[in-house]
Amino acid sequence: MIDPMVLLPWFLGILTLLSLFIGLWQWIAARRFKLHHRTANLPTAPPIALFKPVKGADPALEPCLRSWFCQSNVGPLQILFGVGSTDDPACVVIRKLISEFPSIDAHLLICDQNLGINSKVSKLTQLARHAKHDVWVVSDADVQVAPDLLSELADTLSQSGVGLAHCFYAQANPTTLAMRTEAVAVNADFWSQVIQSSHLKPVDFALGAVMGFRRQTLGAIGGFESLANHLADDYQLGNRIAKQGLSIRLCPVVVECHEPTSNWQQVWNHQLRWARTIRYCQPVPYFFSILSNGTLWPLLWSAVTRHHTVWLVSVLCLVFRIGSALDLQARLTRSNRHLFYDWLVPIKDLMSVLVWMAAFLGSHVVWKGMRYKVRADGTLNSI
Numbered sequence: 232m233i234d235p236m237v238l239l240p241w242f243l244g245i246l247t248l249l250s251l252f253i254g255l256w257q258w259i260a261a262r263r264f265k266l267h268h269r270t271a272n273l274p275t276a277p278p279i280a281l282f283k284p285v286k287g288a289d290p291a292l293e294p295c296l297r298s299w300f301c302q303s304n305v306g307p308l309q310i311l312f313g314v315g316s317t318d319d320p321a322c323v324v325i326r327k328l329i330s331e332f333p334s335i336d337a338h339l340l341i342c343d344q345n346l347g348i349n350s351k352v353s354k355l356t357q358l359a360r361h362a363k364h365d366v367w368v369v370s371d372a373d374v375q376v377a378p379d380l381l382s383e384l385a386d387t388l389s390q391s392g393v394g395l396a397h398c399f400y401a402q403a404n405p406t407t408l409a410m411r412t413e414a415v416a417v418n419a420d421f422w423s424q425v426i427q428s429s430h431l432k433p434v435d436f437a438l439g440a441v442m443g444f445r446r447q448t449l450g451a452i453g454g455f456e457s458l459a460n461h462l463a464d465d466y467q468l469g470n471r472i473a474k475q476g477l478s479i480r481l482c483p484v485v486v487e488c489h490e491p492t493s494n495w496q497q498v499w500n501h502q503l504r505w506a507r508t509i510r511y512c513q514p515v516p517y518f519f520s521i522l523s524n525g526t527l528w529p530l531l532w533s534a535v536t537r538h539h540t541v542w543l544v545s546v547l548c549l550v551f552r553i554g555s556a557l558d559l560q561a562r563l564t565r566s567n568r569h570l571f572y573d574w575l576v577p578i579k580d581l582m583s584v585l586v587w588m589a590a591f592l593g594s595h596v597v598w599k600g601m602r603y604k605v606r607a608d609g610t611l612n613s614i
Contacts, residue, residue, distance in 0.1 A: 243532040244541070246522065251548050253427075253523040258555040260430055261423035266399070266562060268483040269379065276385035278307040278364035279443075284342070284354035285312055285372040286599070288320040291404065291489035295375040296324065300332045304382040309363050310337040313354035317341055321372070336363075347459025348603065348611040356455040365446045374400065374440050375487045384443045387482040394448050394477025395469055399425070400440035401564045403487035409498040410490070411572050415579040416502070418563050419556040424523075425481075428516075434479040436512070437469030441486050444472065451475055460610040462596065463508045467609070470512075485563060500597040502582070506590035511609045521587050525552030526580035552576060 281299060285292075299310060312325045322339060329337045342357040355369060366385060370376075380398070387396035399422045405411040425434070442465065449455065452471040458464040469479050493501070510517045521527070529545035529552075536542075556576045560569045594605050604612040 240532065240536040240541070243528060243535060247528040247532045247545065247548060250523055250525050250528045251551065254525045254552060254555060257423045257427045257523070258559065260426045261559055261562065264426050265483050267485060267565070270383060270386055273304060273379075273382050273386050276305040276382045277366050277389075278309075279305060279366045279368055279381060279385065280309045280311065280362035280364040281368045281370065281381075282355055282358045282362075283310065283312045283370060283372060284351045284358070285314050285321040285325065286319065286350070288324050289491050291373060291375075291491075292321060293324050293328070295373055295489055296328055298375045298377075299370070300328060300335055300337070301378050302376075302381045303378045305385075307364065308335060308381070310335060311358045311361055312337070312339045313342040313358045314339065315341075315350065315354070316343060346456065348613060349459055349461060349464055350599075352455050352459045352461070352464050356459065359449075359455055362446065366443065367446055367449065368441065368443045369439075370441045370486075371439065371488070373489050375403070375489060376441070377484060377486075380441070380482075380484050380486065383484045384441065384482045387480050388443045388445075390480060392478050393480045394444060394472040394475060395437055395479050396443040396482050397438045397469070397479065398441045398482045399485050399563065400438065400488050401485055402490065403564070404489045405569075406492050407494065408575070409495040410493050411569070412575045412579045412582065413493075413498045413502065414569065415556055415560070415576055416583070418569070419559040419576075422563055423559050429481075433473070434481070435470050435473035436466045437472075437479060439465030440488060441482075442468065443482075444468075448472060448475070448477065462504075462598070462603070462605055462609055462611050463512055466508070466512050499586075502586045503589055504596040504598055506586045507594070507596055507605055508609075510590045511605055511607070517590070521584070524580050524583060525549070526577040527584055549577065552580070 283296065302308060314321055325339045329339065340358060340361065342354040344353065344357055346353040346356050366388065368381065368384065384396050387393065402414045402417040405414040452475065458467050461467045473479055526549060529548040533542050533545040553573050553576045557570060557573055561567055596603055596605060606612060
């Protein structure tokens with residue numbers, strides 16, 4: 232009988248090389264994608280209704296919202312801001328911008344009806360009642376965009392068979408070590424994994440930072456109301472549109488997310504909520520996602536094998552992992568500010584192992600300070 236300890240180094244070696252192959256494939260696929268590409272001679276975008284659900288105000292809110300008032304090459308633009316109450320501090324910022332841009336058809340609406348556990352979707356449902364146009368764009372409050380975003384997004388949506396257009400997003404303001412560690416997950420891994428997965432099958436989900444679709448497309452899947460109790464409303468929206476036989480298409484323009492300062496506990500809660508969301512939406516791919524961890528397997532392989540060749544290969548794998556992560560962050564953000572934090576890449580990978588395990592050990596998430604239990608179908612229960 233073969234001793235399992237004899238097989239273990241071989242098994243870990245295979246997993247190490249597999250993680251290297253997946254990482255190399257992911258990096259090449261991302262490098263080939265036309266990120267930040269602009270279309271020449273774009274026609275004027277059609278009339279658009281933009282929905283901005285907002286809660287609370289931080290220093291980044293005003294520049295983020297202002298960027299939407301400064302869109303170029305667009306037809307009639309209606310901006311609908313939704314807040315939960317008149318006491319929300321965001322009201323002051325929104326009213327200031329509305330008065331500053333009187334030519335824009337912008338309105339602040341109090342969305343105080345509780346139409347489901349997902350407060351964002353509850354606001355969207357109430358905003359939709361006031362939409363004048365048939366092309367709808369939904370965006371989070373913390374998103375800052377380039378002046379040509381809406382015209383590029385509308386052009387992507389106008390392509391044949393497209394039911395939803397969405398954008399990659401970058402974490403633009405990591406100010407703490409915890410946020411810089413999370414930035415590796417967002418700015419290096421997430422967007423490149425999306426491109427990699429699109430090579431295996433058509434994209435059947437949406438990225439929620441910015442999404443564009445048509446009024447009738449949303450109506451065909453039951454409207455915002457059908458998403459009111461779901462945790463992953465963006466995933467559900469894209470998935471249901473894809474099931475209608477329409478494609479989900481990426482706009483190559485990257486938007487920036489400016490998040491409030493977060494500590495390690497808040498980043499952990501965010502990562503765990505994200506992980507459990509993916510686990511419920513795509514359980515099999517999420518289970519096997521651990522195979523792509525470019526730090527875990529080389530470390531385990533070198534730990535159980537006392538051979539200089541194994542150590543050399545493991546070091547080369549780790550060097551590639553760090554180098555490719557830095558390159559992907561630079562490509563997405565068009566910045567080199569992250570280069571001094573290369574040592575956070577393996578820390579992020581090891582943290583991801585803990586998050587991956589924790590995703591299977593519970594069903595609750597913390598979202599905007601509230602605890603929820605996630606049901607098997609991805610809907611929420613308050614705790």
